[in-house]
Amino acid sequence: MTAADKLRFAVQGAGEVSALLMRPPEAKWLLALAHGAGAGMSHPFMSALAAELARVGVGTLRYQFPYMEARKGRPDSPAVATATVAAAVRQATELAPDLPILAGGKSFGGRMTSTAAAQTGLEPARGIVFFGFPLHAPKQPATKRGDHLSDVKQPMLFLQGTRDDLADLTLLKPICTKLGRRAALHIIDGADHSFHVLKTSGKTDSAVLQELAETTASWAERV
Numbered sequence: 087m088t089a090a091d092k093l094r095f096a097v098q099g100a101g102e103v104s105a106l107l108m109r110p111p112e113a114k115w116l117l118a119l120a121h122g123a124g125a126g127m128s129h130p131f132m133s134a135l136a137a138e139l140a141r142v143g144v145g146t147l148r149y150q151f152p153y154m155e156a157r158k159g160r161p162d163s164p165a166v167a168t169a170t171v172a173a174a175v176r177q178a179t180e181l182a183p184d185l186p187i188l189a190g191g192k193s194f195g196g197r198m199t200s201t202a203a204a205q206t207g208l209e210p211a212r213g214i215v216f217f218g219f220p221l222h223a224p225k226q227p228a229t230k231r232g233d234h235l236s237d238v239k240q241p242m243l244f245l246q247g248t249r250d251d252l253a254d255l256t257l258l259k260p261i262c263t264k265l266g267r268r269a270a271l272h273i274i275d276g277a278d279h280s281f282h283v284l285k286t287s288g289k290t291d292s293a294v295l296q297e298l299a300e301t302t303a304s305w306a307e308r309v
Contacts, residue, residue, distance in 0.1 A: 088140045095177040097170045100152040107181060108136050109145035115306050116145040116182040117215065118174040120195025123161050126154040131280065132192065138299035144306065147178045161194060168202035175211050188306060190215030193279065197231060204237035213241045213309040215302055218279050221253040232261045241309045243270045245298055247277025272301045
């Protein structure tokens with residue numbers, strides 16, 4: 087398994103945050119990977135995802151949002167979160183000037199990444215990956231959180247489970263259709279927002295992680 091190097095980088099107006107760089111020898115891309123609202127960059131899902139991505143040639147720069155770094159329960163304001171995303175992409179570029187940069191994240195982290203892209207362009211990130219886009223609050227179908235996606239210029243990959251109660255697929259699919267060629271939607275049958283699957287699905291959580299990684303690498307080849 088590829089080891090992760092610990093580092094820190096500055097976020098304008100919010101001090102420094104911790105990060106983990108995992109770059110396999112055969113890396114073809116580096117993904118600035120943000121965590122979800124309730125767990126940090128070292129959560130088992132994030133660690134396992136980074137390992138699977140490394141297996142298929144996608145290096146990762148996992149990083150903390152300032153609130154997680156300070157062990158606060160409430161997520162940062164959008165302004166602080168998007169500044170953190172932008173700082174992470176800059177850091178990724180400095181760490182791997184020879185690799186194309188991707189950006190994205192789990193749930194909240196992915197939404198803050200696309201928000202940053204909609205507001206500032208988030209260059210030089212070539213594409214954005216959502217590991218479960220949180221379109222609405224649990225079991226409260228709505229689309230407002232997706233309004234900014236039309237302002238994102240980069241290609242976007244949505245990785246969504248059919249049991250995700252934060253993204254009603256009947257609402258997300260039309261959004262992706264409207265985005266046209268900029269959006270790719272990959273649906274994982276039986277997966278919830280955490281990408282857990284029921285035993286009756288015939289799949290395992292580890293197989294889902296492999297699918298997430300392999301789909302990301304295949305999509306990255308085209309962006």
